[in-house]
Amino acid sequence: MKKNIVLFILFILPIVAYLFFASGINSFTKLPVITPKVADLGNWESLNNEKVTLDNKITILGFSGSDVLKNRGNLFNLNEKIYQRYHTFKDLQFVMICPVGTENDIKSILDALDEFTDVSQWHFVFTTPQEINGYYKQLNLVGTLDKNSGTPLVYIIDKERNLRGRKKKKEYKEGYNTFHPADLSNEMLDDFKVILYEYRAALKKNHNATKQLLKE
Template sequence: MKFFTKKRVVLFLLFIFPLICFLLLSLGENNFTKLPIVTPNIIDVSEIDATKTVKLKDNVTIVCFLGNDVNTNRSGLFNLNEKIYKKFIEYKQFQILAIYPNGKEVEVERLKEEIGAFTDMQKWVFMASSKEEIETFYTSFSCAIPLVDLATPNAFLIDKDVNLRGRLNDEDSKDGKLFGYNMNSVSVLNGKLKDDLKVLYYEYYAAFKERNKNKADRKEVGL
């Protein structure tokens, strides 16, 4: 019992215990800040963009599918604009991509005007494509829920390396996998998509800090 002297207990509480707590919190933070990849290496939308101006690579992208009836998910798009777009418009390399079938340009222009009435649309991207190309692109997500008339109420989160991000232990999903976020549910957008976007951006921020630290370390040793 002599080991547990008053002096040693005080030293433990002042120095060793805080260090252990810091290490445990650091490990927990690292686990928290990594958003799961649910489908790796999906097709980059640049492969089906006739204008060759739209791409997923090097961008954090929310993808949604408007379908043949553009108004099907109209309210969901307004939710997405209010709860997600306006909160992340200042984030770097952020965009929302809305894909629609060829021939729906008039309806889409009307929708853009409605969304843009009180919104800076600089990071909204609308892209037309053929039925076959839209289906091929969506199939690469490996999502079990099919498109209905080329539309879905779900929005999908794509990272800078063109991987589909989501959740592997989502309590509301049948098998735990969350591929997309229901745009018609404000609680899903607020409680899941917004949080997951923040996690993804923190993941990039942490990686950026680590790269800079490694560069500084190499510089110190003359590498």
């Protein structure tokens, strides 16, 4: 009897545990599409006169608003909780859409971040409040921008320009609140890991894995 128990613990129990966890992983390997094929950024001017596009990049997208200095803590929270952990991935970028006229404010924030962070994956593009609101509208989200054309929420856009999030009735989530570090550390980090897992799995399947997305 004891021998059978030992054999069960050594051989059968690990298999059962594997099947249990494997089924759990499979149920979380796809993050639903909230809005498919969002528009690219066009030729909006960037802080460093670079071409910024959403194509072929996993993008964390945000809208700074004209009160960016007042709300700069939101960017610092995002930088600390998500950016610093993952910015070395070449297929990842952080893009903020900002109103024209806030260039100097953004530069001062970026200079402050640069003191302790490699800011090369931070990108800021500038356009009019009218165009910002028009761009946000085509995202087809439940939320809205404030009177300053900004929001504390940021959004996950995949390489095909699909906006991703949670779509189930009890946990619908289209964006992640940078004002609340816990929202970034918990829900956003979990969902972001799902996106990375998707691409890791796809790259492994195609035998074309890169160190950036296969890095644990």
